[in-house]
Every structure is written in structure tokens, then in C-alpha cells.
Amino acid sequence: MFRRIPRRDDEESRSLVTIFIEGKPIQVPTGEMVAAAVLASGLGWVRSTPVSGAPRMPYCLMGVCFECLMEIDGVPNSQACMTRVREGMRVERQAGVRPLSEV
Amino acid sequence: MHADAVVIGAGIHGCSAALHLGRAGISSIVLEQAYPGRHASGVNAGGVRRLGRHPAEIPLSVAAMGFWLNMEDFLGQDCGFRRTGQVKVAEDESEMERLRQRVAQLRSLGFTHEEIIDQDELKHLVPAVSGHCVGAIVCRDDGYALPFQTVTAFRKGAEAAGAQFKAGCRVDKLVRRGSIWQVQTSRLMIEAPILVNCSGAWAGGIAEQLDEPVPVSVEAPMLMISERVAPFCNPVVGATGRPLSFKQFENGTVLIGGGHRGQADPARQETQLDMGGLAFSARTAQEIFPCMRNVRVLRCWAGIEAVMPDGIPVIGPSAKFPDTFHAFGFSAHGFQLGPITGQIIAHLAVQSETSLPIEAFSIGRFLE
Amino acid sequence: MEDKRYDLAIIGAGPAGMAAASSAAGFGLRCLVIDEQPRPGGQIYRDTGHSPLANPDLLGPDYREGEVLAAEFGKAQMEYLSGAAVWHVDADGVVGLSREGRAWSVAARYILVATGAMERPCPIPGWTLPGVMTAGAGQILLKTSAMIPDGPIVLAGSGPLLFLVAWQYLNAGAEIVGFVETTSRANYLSALPFLPKALGAAEYLFKGLGYMKALRKARVPVFKGVADLRVEGDSKLEAISFSVGGKNKRIGCDTLLLHQGVVPNVQITRALGCEHIWDIRQVCWRPRLDDWGRTDSEKIYVAGDGGGIGGAAVAQIQGRLATLEIARHLNIIETAERDRLAAPHRVAMARHLRIRPFLDLLYRPTEVMRCPSDETIVCRCEEVTAGDIRSMVRMGCLGPNQTKSFGRPGMGPCQGRLCGLTVSEVIAAERGLPTAEVGYYRIRPPIKPITLGELAAFDAPEGKQK
Numbered sequence: 001m002f003r004r005i006p007r008r009d010d011e012e013s014r015s016l017v018t019i020f021i022e023g024k025p026i027q028v029p030t031g032e033m034v035a036a037a038v039l040a041s042g043l044g045w046v047r048s049t050p051v052s053g054a055p056r057m058p059y060c061l062m063g064v065c066f067e068c069l070m071e072i073d074g075v076p077n078s079q080a081c082m083t084r085v086r087e088g089m090r091v092e093r094q095a096g097v098r099p100l101s102e103v
Numbered sequence: 104m105h106a107d108a109v110v111i112g113a114g115i116h117g118c119s120a121a122l123h124l125g126r127a128g129i130s131s132i133v134l135e136q137a138y139p140g141r142h143a144s145g146v147n148a149g150g151v152r153r154l155g156r157h158p159a160e161i162p163l164s165v166a167a168m169g170f171w172l173n174m175e176d177f178l179g180q181d182c183g184f185r186r187t188g189q190v191k192v193a194e195d196e197s198e199m200e201r202l203r204q205r206v207a208q209l210r211s212l213g214f215t216h217e218e219i220i221d222q223d224e225l226k227h228l229v230p231a232v233s234g235h236c237v238g239a240i241v242c243r244d245d246g247y248a249l250p251f252q253t254v255t256a257f258r259k260g261a262e263a264a265g266a267q268f269k270a271g272c273r274v275d276k277l278v279r280r281g282s283i284w285q286v287q288t289s290r291l292m293i294e295a296p297i298l299v300n301c302s303g304a305w306a307g308g309i310a311e312q313l314d315e316p317v318p319v320s321v322e323a324p325m326l327m328i329s330e331r332v333a334p335f336c337n338p339v340v341g342a343t344g345r346p347l348s349f350k351q352f353e354n355g356t357v358l359i360g361g362g363h364r365g366q367a368d369p370a371r372q373e374t375q376l377d378m379g380g381l382a383f384s385a386r387t388a389q390e391i392f393p394c395m396r397n398v399r400v401l402r403c404w405a406g407i408e409a410v411m412p413d414g415i416p417v418i419g420p421s422a423k424f425p426d427t428f429h430a431f432g433f434s435a436h437g438f439q440l441g442p443i444t445g446q447i448i449a450h451l452a453v454q455s456e457t458s459l460p461i462e463a464f465s466i467g468r469f470l471e
Numbered sequence: 472m473e474d475k476r477y478d479l480a481i482i483g484a485g486p487a488g489m490a491a492a493s494s495a496a497g498f499g500l501r502c503l504v505i506d507e508q509p510r511p512g513g514q515i516y517r518d519t520g521h522s523p524l525a526n527p528d529l530l531g532p533d534y535r536e537g538e539v540l541a542a543e544f545g546k547a548q549m550e551y552l553s554g555a556a557v558w559h560v561d562a563d564g565v566v567g568l569s570r571e572g573r574a575w576s577v578a579a580r581y582i583l584v585a586t587g588a589m590e591r592p593c594p595i596p597g598w599t600l601p602g603v604m605t606a607g608a609g610q611i612l613l614k615t616s617a618m619i620p621d622g623p624i625v626l627a628g629s630g631p632l633l634f635l636v637a638w639q640y641l642n643a644g645a646e647i648v649g650f651v652e653t654t655s656r657a658n659y660l661s662a663l664p665f666l667p668k669a670l671g672a673a674e675y676l677f678k679g680l681g682y683m684k685a686l687r688k689a690r691v692p693v694f695k696g697v698a699d700l701r702v703e704g705d706s707k708l709e710a711i712s713f714s715v716g717g718k719n720k721r722i723g724c725d726t727l728l729l730h731q732g733v734v735p736n737v738q739i740t741r742a743l744g745c746e747h748i749w750d751i752r753q754v755c756w757r758p759r760l761d762d763w764g765r766t767d768s769e770k771i772y773v774a775g776d777g778g779g780i781g782g783a784a785v786a787q788i789q790g791r792l793a794t795l796e797i798a799r800h801l802n803i804i805e806t807a808e809r810d811r812l813a814a815p816h817r818v819a820m821a822r823h824l825r826i827r828p829f830l831d832l833l834y835r836p837t838e839v840m841r842c843p844s845d846e847t848i849v850c851r852c853e854e855v856t857a858g859d860i861r862s863m864v865r866m867g868c869l870g871p872n873q874t875k876s877f878g879r880p881g882m883g884p885c886q887g888r889l890c891g892l893t894v895s896e897v898i899a900a901e902r903g904l905p906t907a908e909v910g911y912y913r914i915r916p917p918i919k920p921i922t923l924g925e926l927a928a929f930d931a932p933e934g935k936q937k
Contacts, residue, residue, distance in 0.1 A: 001725065385927035401886060
């Protein structure tokens with residue numbers, strides 16, 4: 001789990017959006033990485049692997065490890081560290097192999 | 104080094120030939136420029152199909168299927184074969200009519216393995232298929248196998264039957280000394296009375312050295328594979344009016360091929376991909392399986408394959424030398440035939456004949 | 472026909488890419504810069520000038536140097552495409568791009584690959600458990616999101632970044648309960664002869680000493696020369712255990728940050744089929760480059776850590792040098808002018824590089840980090856262990872490409888990025904061959920995963936010269 005430390009007190013830094021992590025609304029800074037928002041939310045795992053079902057969390061936060069794959073706005077296997085929060089965004093964990101989706 | 108036979112090329116056909124020869128009591132040395140299964144045999148789509156074959160190939164393909172359905176007994180090893188069925192969809196009525204004519208033609212030749220199914224049955228077999236597909240042919244005993252695992256299993260089977268494999272060994276020169284072939288390679292000299300040319304994309308060069316030049320071209324069929332997806336498609340699916348090969352493996356990954364070619368560089372043993380051709384395959388796959396739209400492609404590649412002008416292989420004795428045989432030019436659909444090709448070669452080597460009709464595959468058809 | 476191509480496409484807007492773009496604009500080149508992040512900076516200067524921290528000074532002065540570079544970049548005349556992934560590059564200068572679900576391509580006469588470094592994989596037992604991440608990841612969260620781990624933290628591994636992150640975390644008020652260094656004692660001896668040379672770039676040494684002093688002052692328990700690093704926990708990190716001086720030690724923590732130095736990100740140059748060299752000193756692959764950063768592919772250049780680890784200052788210089796050579800090929804400057812302009816850059820680069828042999832040898836990863844124990848997961852995506860790789864070798868597997876057919880390492884979504892180095896080294900050790908001989912995965916497009924829909928909508932290259 002991560003905690004936030006004091007932020008710049010300006011408009012860019014104060015602006016917030018609401019996203020839904022596992023259905024729970026949470027206010028996060030505009031433009032933040034989804035992975036950061038998830039880490040701050042206290043979610044204990046973001047996906048379980050399609051091979052053994054082991055739980056995983058974001059690992060590199062720079063787009064190379066693909067550990068932070070989540071279902072974002074209905075699209076499975078989205079990299080949470082390469083996606084920015086948007087107002088109303090829905091972020092879900094992924095258990096095991098991704099499903100097909102019609103999105 | 105000496106053996107009864109020297110087999111050039113450790114792909115599926117070379118390994119199978121060495122295995123059948125070994126089991127018939129003929130020792131062999133298999134020469135491979137890279138490693139067994141490095142090229143087309145190890146990296147192809149793994150389709151095990153009788154469906155849609157050229158009429159001349161059907162007797163061989165049907166005979167090969169006997170091996171595939173009993174592979175564990177035959178090899179004592181798993182080739183990853185899954186009897187999922189193969190389906191060829193018709194995207195409109197005119198394609199459906201072509202399929203009906205095809206099946207009627209096969210019936211008249213006495214073959215019943217291809218079967219017409221209607222849209223309801225297609226939806227039942229392949230629920231994810233697009234609604235515009237009106238029907239299909241199905242071959243229920245067809246399926247797929249894992250190519251590299253298959254080549255490895257045949258190699259091990261051949262080794263168990265006494266064959267020796269020499270990897271990293273490129274053939275430089277063939278010299279005929281009386282009734283013996285002297286094969287000079289990049290690192291060894293092999294002598295054997297029997298010579299088998301199973302060298303795939305490089306077989307044209309060997310044939311030329313045997314004074315049997317053939318118009319073989321080298322192509323690089325491209326494939327792509329996806330991330331793992333929850334199971335949604337059991338059979339292997341092809342199309343009628345455009346090239347497609349589509350299958351989901353048990354691990355969830357989806358393999359898409361479709362006949363589009365990259366550029367092959369056989370001298371460097373490398374291929375270049377053509378992204379435009381891959382995009383075309385992706386469009387075909389997406390139109391027949393709309394549910395695939397947001398599934399990610401992780402890797403594209405191409406194999407190096409020998410293609411004959413008439414689209415069927417060269418299988419049979421050399422027209423110029425005794426105890427010398429060819430099996431190449433499978434034109435991107437040879438994987439399924441692997442088990443039977445080796446048997447044909449062994450039968451020809453041992454008893455100078457085979458019970459299967461192979462006249463259509465004679466190298467003589469390209470020689471004056 | 473008018474040549475619609477860009478003169479230069481730069482992949483990556485880190486120090487190398489930003490500096491190259493600014494120089495290219497100075498020469499009037501038609502230049503496109505492509506970057507995955509929303510803002511320029513790369514990883515080292517990520518979100519530079521935009522960090523949400525109330526006190527960005529807690530990151531140290533180096534991070535703020537990025538603001539100067541980003542300001543120059545911001546003023547330069549060029550096209551800048553942020554938030555875009557490069558999924559294909561060919562030797563003719565075509566670049567396949569993907570952004571917000573759309574794939575297309577652009578063409579350029581020259582390409583500069585400035586994709587930088589990634590952290591060396593740290594395969595230790597348990598490194599896949601939630602609670603474990605890289606030190607770089609911990610730093611990114613601080614820089615870009617003003618976030619630090621809540622609860623006790625251990626930093627473990629080796630390399631300058633580990634010290635920097637510890638220092639930044641202390642400044643930010645994080646609770647560091649252990650600093651666990653795997654740097655082997657033997658490394659001090661092998662690095663020592665290069666210390667005099669390193670004194671030529673002494674600022675790097677002073678920074679390092681400053682970080683160590685801060686750790687002592689904060690009374691962080693520091694363990695040196697540790698071995699048998701392992702993460703304990705069932706479904707999440709509970710503790711890190713290790714041996715030090717013949718004793719076993721265990722530290723409970725909520726967050727573990729691992730680091731073992733950085734290595735070039737060679738995914739693009741590999742996919743292009745460029746020749747790569749196994750760098751014995753830096754223990755990694757790098758593309759073979761000439762003095763200007765050109766690969767063995769005529770139109771493809773590399774600048775920055777993607778061509779060998781040199782750090783941010785060197786990366787900037789390499790970006791400018793590559794641009795000089797490209798400007799010469801485009802007949803914008805003569806050879807003599809190129810050399811005149813390059814001379815001061817070369818002097819500065821040589822000075823910065825004086826520190827490298829010392830750092831490379833001091834922070835050389837340990838054998839066990841390169842070739843982990845059998846139980847350790849090597850391929851995180853497909854959950855393949857080092858033991859699995861070794862048994863593949865015993866079954867006749869000769870190199871990394873065959874392992875994919877034997878058991879799928881490198882076939883998952885990360886496309887081999889996190890296991891490639893380890894798989895090569897494990898096979899080499901098992902077969903008793905040099906790593907260079909065993910080779911690396913064949914990297915094939917897409918360089919980043921793209922959806923079938925994006926690929927299906929992909930059109931012929933825009934403005935490609937036939």
C-alpha cells in the first residue's frame with residue numbers, strides 16, 4: 001500500500017477525477033497513472049496469472065513488465081501503468097486468463 | 104562416417120524418413136544445417152488436416168491420419184495432437200455452393216472425410232464465428248499438433264531406431280563414387296548408398312546437384328499469435344474465399360495464419376515480415392471472429408518453405424540415380440503428411456515400391 | 472514526387488531523444504519525436520517540471536536538470552507525438568505506431584532509437600509476490616504521483632540507483648527498515664584499479680558518498696555483501712531473508728524495492744536484426760554502433776543507454792552526436808563542420824565516461840542474480856523457473872529460441888523483456904559456453920502488443936518512398 005505525501009498547491013495538482021476501482025468510487029489526481037491510483041487505493045493484487053493463478057501487483061511502472069494488466073473500461077489486459085485516469089473510468093481486477101470482450 | 108542412408112534435412116519429413124528407415128533396419132545419418140525443426144517444420148501452424156487437400160494428396164493424407172490418431176502408440180511420445188476437427192467456413196451462398204461441389208467431387212472419388220454442415224451446425228461447433236458465415240465443411244477427425252514437439256518426438260523416435268543426427272552440418276557437395284554417395288558437409292564427410300533429400304526450402308539446391316533441377320520457389324508464410332484468452336474456439340477454422348488459418352490452443356493463445364508471405368532469405372536462414380500482409384490476415388480473422396477485435400497480438404513470424412508451381416510436393420525416387428529419393432516442396436501444407444512421407448521413403452528404399460499412389464509427385468513432371 | 476518522409480524520427484523523449492530533437496531542430500531537420508509517456512523526460516526525468524511534489528527538491532538536483540533539457544525541447548521546432556507506442560520499425564525507416572487504439576505508420580529517412588534502459592531483472596525466490604517492485608518503480612511513483620510506500624520498506628540489491636532512491640525516500644519521510652546490498656566484496660577489489668580514472672568524474676563519487684552518509688545518519692540498518700536473498704510470504708510479501716557474514720537474517724516489511732543496475736532496452740534494435748554484442752563489463756547485450764551511434768543498418772542510429780549504459784549526461788551528448796552525423800548525411804553540414812561541432816561533445820563525453828569502468832565493476836551483478844537457483848521464477852509471464860530452463864538444456868535445447876518451444880519462456884505479454892537476459896545466461900552457464908555464443912531471443916514484431924483490431928486497420932505506410 002502506498003500513501004500520498006504533500007503535493008504542490010496549484011490548479012494542475014489539485015484537479016481530481018473520480019474513477020471506480022472494483023466498483024468503489026475513488027478520487028484521484030487528474031492525469032495520474034491508473035497503476036498509481038490502484039496502489040494508493042490499497043488493492044492487494046491487480047491480477048492473478050493465467051498459468052498458476054498467483055496474485056500479482058505492478059512491478060516496473062514503465063511499461064516493460066506487463067504485470068499490471070487489468071480490465072480498464074471493459075478492455076482486458078490493459079497496462080495500468082501506461083493508462084491515465086479519466087473521469088468515470090472503471091478499473092477491474094483480472095482473475096486468470098482474460099475473457100473475450102465485445103468492447 | 105558411414106551409414107546405410109544419409110538424410111538431408113531434419114524437419115518433419117527427414118526425421119520421419121529416418122525413423123521409418125531405422126525401423127526397417129536401415130541405419131541413417133541425418134544432416135541438418137541448423138537444428139532439428141528450426142525452419143518450416145518447427146514453426147508452422149501445426150494444422151493436421153485432410154480438409155481441402157488436392158485430390159492427389161488425399162490418399163496420402165488419409166493414410167497419414169492413421170498415424171496421427173494413434174501417435175502415442177506409434178511414437179511412445181506426445182506430439183500435442185488434438186482431434187478438434189477442422190472447419191472451412193463459407194462466407195456467402197456462392198462459397199457454400201463451391202463447398203458442396205467439392206464434397207460431391209470427393210464422394211465420387213470415394214472419400215467421405217469431408218462433410219457439409221449448415222449454419223446451425225456451424226454455430227454449434229464454432230459459436231464465436233461471425234453471423235454472416237452460412238455454413239461450412241467439417242473434417243471431424245482433423246485437428247492440430249504442436250510442430251516443434253512433433254519434430255522432436257519424431258527425432259527421438261528416429262534416434263531410438265538407430266538414426267544419428269548431425270546438427271549445424273551444412274551439405275556442401277554430393278559426390279557419387281560407384282554405388283556410394285559421398286556427402287561433404289561443413290564439418291563431416293558422410294558415405295552412404297542411400298540418399299534422401301528432405302531439405303525443404305533448400306531442397307532445390309540438392310536436386311540441382313543431383314542433376315534434377317526443379318522450379319521450386321522459396322516462400323515465407325507468416326503467422327501471428329495472441330495473448331492467452333479464455334477458451335472460445337475448439338476446431339481449427341479456415342475460410343473458402345480468402346486465406347485463413349485460425350486456431351486456439353489449450354493454453355488460450357490464438358494462432359492466425361493466412362497464406363500471406365513475407366520475404367525469405369534462405370541463404371541467411373532469415374525472414375522479413377510484411378506488415379501489410381499481416382494486416383490483411385488480421386482483417387480476415389477479425390471479420391470471421393469479431394470477438395477478436397481487442398485481443399492483442401504478441402508475436403508475428405514466418406517460416407521458410409519450398410513451394411512447387413503446381414502446389415503439390417515432390418515425393419519419390421530420383422529420376423537420375425538409384426537408391427536416391429526426394430521428399431520436398433510441400434508448398435506450406437506438408438506437416439500433416441510427415442508421418443506417411445517417411446514411410447513411403449522407407450518402403451521405396453527397402454522394396455522399391457509403395458502401396459500409395461505417388462505418380463503425381465514424381466520429380467519427372469518437372470524434367471524434360 | 473515530393474518526399475513526404477520526416478528527415479528524422481526519434482523514438483523516445485528521454486535525455487538522448489530530447490537533446491537529439493533540439494539539435495535536429497537547430498539544423499532545420501523535419502523531425503518527429505515519438506514517446507510512450509504523456510510528457511517528455513524519459514524515466515530519469517519523468518514528468519520533469521510537472522512533478523506534483525510540494526517539494527521537488529527532495530528528489531535532488533539531478534532530476535531538476537531535466538527541466539533545462541525539457542525547456543529546450545519544448546521550444547524546438549518539431550512534431551512531438553506523446554502517448555504513442557512503437558510496435559514496428561523496419562530498416563527502410565518505416566515506424567509502426569499505436570495510440571489510443573489506432574495503428575498507423577510514418578516514414579523517415581533516418582531513425583534514432585533513444586529508448587534508454589530498463590532495470591536488470593532481479594530473479595530471486597519470491598520476486599513475483601505482491602509488495603515487491605523495482606527501485607525504479609518506487610522512484611517513478613514518488614516523481615510522478617507524490618507517493619511512497621506506507622509501512623516498513625526494504626531496499627535490496629546493488630547499483631547507484633538503489634542509493635539514490637533510498638536518499639529520496641528518506642527525504643520524503645519513508646520508513647526504511649533495511650538497506651540490503653548484494654554487491655560482492657570481491658567487486659571492491661576488481662573496481663579499485665579504476666578508481667583513479669573515476670576521480671576524473673568525481674562528482675558521481677561524491678553524490679554516492681553523500682547518499683551513504685544520509686543512510687547512516689538516519690540510522691537505517693545497512694547490510695553489505697549479503698547472499699541468499701529471498702522473499703518470504705505466501706500470497707504477498709511478508710519479509711525478506713538473506714545471509715550475511717555466515718548468519719541468517721530476516722526483516723519483516725510491507726514493501727521491497729529490488730534493483731540490480733540498468734541494462735539497454737534492445738527490443739527495437741533486436742527486432743530490426745541489428746548485430747548485438749555481449750558486453751562483458753556491463754554484463755548485457757548492446758547493439759554494435761560506430762562512433763556516431765549508427766548501427767549496422769544504414770538508416771538506424773542509437774543514442775543513450777539503449778546503446779550501452781552511460782547515464783543521462785552521456786545520453787544527451789550521444790543524441791547530439793548522432794544528429795550531427797545525420798545532418799551530414801542529409802548534406803546540411805560538411806564533414807569538417809560535423810567534426811568541429813562534435814569535438815567539445817566528445818571531450819565532455821570522455822570525462823563523464825571515466826566513472827563507468829569503476830561503477831560497472833563495483834556494481835557487477837552477482838553470479839546468483841544472473842543464474843538463479845532452480846526454484847526461482849525466471850519468466851514471470853509464463854512462470855518458468857531457472858530449473859525448468861536447465862532441464863530444457865538437458866533435453867537438448869541449445870539456445871533461448873528453442874526454450875520457447877520447450878516451455879514458453881519469453882512467449883507472454885512482456886515478450887521476453889524480463890527473462891531474456893537470464894535465460895541466455897542460464898543456458899550459457901549450463902552448457903559451459905560464453906553467453907555471446909548462446910545468443911538471445913529472436914525478437915519479432917509487434918515490438919509492443921497491439922490489438923488484432925489495430926493491426927487489421929493498419930494501412931500502408933504514409934509517404935513511404937517506393
